Amino acid sequence: MSTTPSTSEHCRHPYTVVGGPKSDRAMPSRPSFSVVVLNRGGKFDREAAFARLSTWEPAEILSIEIGTTAYDVEHLVARFPQVRFLLLEHSISIGEQVNLGVGEAIGSLVLVIWNDYEISGLPKGVYTGEAPLCAVPLLRGDRNQVLPSVVAPAFHQQRLQVLPLPPPNDRVPSIIAYDYVGLYHREQYHRIGGYDPAIRSPHWQKLEFGFRAHMWGYRIVLEPQLRLRCSQTPPPEDTTPDESYLRFYLKTLAVRFTGDTGRLPLSKLFMLIVRAQAGPMRAWRLFREAQVWVERNRYSFRQDARRVTELWDMTP
Secondary structure, eight states, X not given: OOEEEEEETTEEEEEEEESSOGGGSOOOSSOOEEEEEEOOSSOOOHHHHHHHHHTTOOSEEEEEEESOOHHHHHHHHHHOTTEEEEEESSOOOHHHHHHHHHHHOOSSEEEXXXXXXXXXXXXXXXXXXXXXXXXXXXXXXXXXXXXXXXXXXXXXXXXXXXEEEOOOSSOOBOSSOGGGOEEEEHHHHHHHTOSOTTOOOHHHHHHHHHHHHHHTTOOEEEEEEEEEEESSOOOOOOOOOSHHHHHHHHHTTTOEEETTEEEOOTHHHHHHHHTSOOOXXXXXXXXXXXXXXXXXXXXXXXXOHHHHHHTOOOOO
16 A cells, blocks of 8 residues: 655645555556546445446546545555545635545546445446537436436626526536536636636535636536436535625626737726725735736636626527
8 A cells, every 4th residue: 555645736735646656556548537526424445436436447536525534445455456546634615625626636537426426327428539628427316316417607787697407418508517526628627727726615616717718718518428317316515695796797708808918907996895895905906816816827718707698599
């Protein structure tokens, strides 16, 4: 068993890698996919889960766990040499866990799932063709019901709404990866910068990533051939407009696309103070951080959030 303390540019928090370190692994000779397993609540049969995942022949399986020790996984490392455990001492946001998994993965595509998910189908062209930034699955729940894994954005009376929709049998866009689950294109994921660690709320973290992707010209689409099943319905999310919302707003809804660049108008600072009642000092801090980020990435924008929503088309 190999145990390696590590940090990476994709994760600000130290973690331990248990299993063969990536440097000892030969890169696959053809495009391949890795599986990243996120873990939440309750106990599950790890051996059975890893055995099921192994039948799909991924390049590797990475399990991201918080509070687990190297001793706890020693016997699993011996049985499943293709599994690596990324052990975090302290809790981090789900988006940061995805960043860590995609950053450690060697496959050109990275399937992110939870420990209570099972794969029931993969795209026939998983190794070939032009992949989107993220392909979201046709997802079924514990009673075989189809879950609304496609989410569309809309504005109603100047307010953003997100509409969960039952997925059709066609490739249609989604503004987010539902429950963070999907087949991510590793290179595109790194280009866009992954999920924002400063946004802690899963709801606003996913929406910021999704709007940024579409505003920058990337695609998040349903892939009907990617079929997953979860043993329990994903827990409801907190949609409170807290500081995570303000960070989301400043990086997406507040940005204006003019000519060939994105910019954050100064008027949005006053909106934070007056409407969001953020207070002058807090509002300035949040605004200035977002302004610097928008300026640094100004040429990455292809459209703004309003245009993304106005041109949203669910036609395959």
